[in-house]
Amino acid sequence: MTNEKCKIVRDLIPLYLDNLSSEESSELIEKHCLECSECQNYLNSAKKEIKTNLQNEETAKRITESLNRQRKHKIIKRTTIISLLIIFTFVFGFACNIAFSNPLPDYLEEYYGKEIFSELKEGYSNKDKQELQPLIKKIKEALNFTGNEKSAEKKFGELACYTPAIHSEMDEVEVVETELSFLTAKLYHDTGYLWIKYSQYGYEKNGDLSFGSADIQSRITLVKYGDEWTAVNVMEAP
Numbered sequence: 001m002t003n004e005k006c007k008i009v010r011d012l013i014p015l016y017l018d019n020l021s022s023e024e025s026s027e028l029i030e031k032h033c034l035e036c037s038e039c040q041n042y043l044n045s046a047k048k049e050i051k052t053n054l055q056n057e058e059t060a061k062r063i064t065e066s067l068n069r070q071r072k073h074k075i076i077k078r079t080t081i082i083s084l085l086i087i088f089t090f091v092f093g094f095a096c097n098i099a100f101s102n103p104l105p106d107y108l109e110e111y112y113g114k115e116i117f118s119e120l121k122e123g124y125s126n127k128d129k130q131e132l133q134p135l136i137k138k139i140k141e142a143l144n145f146t147g148n149e150k151s152a153e154k155k156f157g158e159l160a161c162y163t164p165a166i167h168s169e170m171d172e173v174e175v176v177e178t179e180l181s182f183l184t185a186k187l188y189h190d191t192g193y194l195w196i197k198y199s200q201y202g203y204e205k206n207g208d209l210s211f212g213s214a215d216i217q218s219r220i221t222l223v224k225y226g227d228e229w230t231a232v233n234v235m236e237a238p
């Protein structure tokens with residue numbers, strides 16, 4: 001047994017274990033290992049190493065697969081949650097829309113015409129809204145005004161149409177309750193429009209309801225005189 005032979009055998013062992021060695025080489029290795037315990041040990045530990053590597057590879061594969069599965073589950077879970085949230089938002093939003101938005105009745109579009117009516121769907125700028133605050137305050141005042149028709153016209157001009165005196169005998173009315181909300185507005189250089197919604201209730205001295213109207217949409221045509229926005233026309237569906 002020469003060291004030279006051992007060297008050759010050990011060089012061949014990796015091929016042998018990979019089943020890549022020739023029949024002669026394999027025979028040589030097997031025969032030599034029977035006679036040489038050192039090479040036999042070498043062969044055994046090489047086999048062991050391969051086995052460990054295989055096991056490690058398998059473990060790594062299993063871990064990767066498990067991680068992929070978990071990741072997949074996580075993605076599915078996340079997608080499901082997001083989908084549910086989207087569906088919920090839509091359904092909830094839709095329900096809220098029906099419940100709270102008081103969809104505008106069809107006759108309003110007929111009354112105002114398509115073009116003017118579409119203003120209600122347009123957004124507004126806070127700057128415009130801010131600029132109209134004095135006018136909105138004046139409308140609020142008109143809605144609560146308890147004077148007679150003549151003084152209403154003198155005080156509010158075009159906005160007198162919002163005073164209770166226009167449709168009621170004010171000497172019978174004691175208390176007026178109103179609600180006013182801004183809908184939308186647009187201001188150009190010196191013209192513009194404002195949409196409001198209001199409710200107005202008048203009560204007699206004995207507490208009986210004298211008149212009442214709820215959720216009235218009203219469009220006001222505006223013109224700017226000097227620094228002041230003035231109502232020149234009020235449109236209100238009958």
Ligand SMILES: [Zn+2]
Nearest residue numbers: 006036038039
């Ligand atoms: Zn040997």
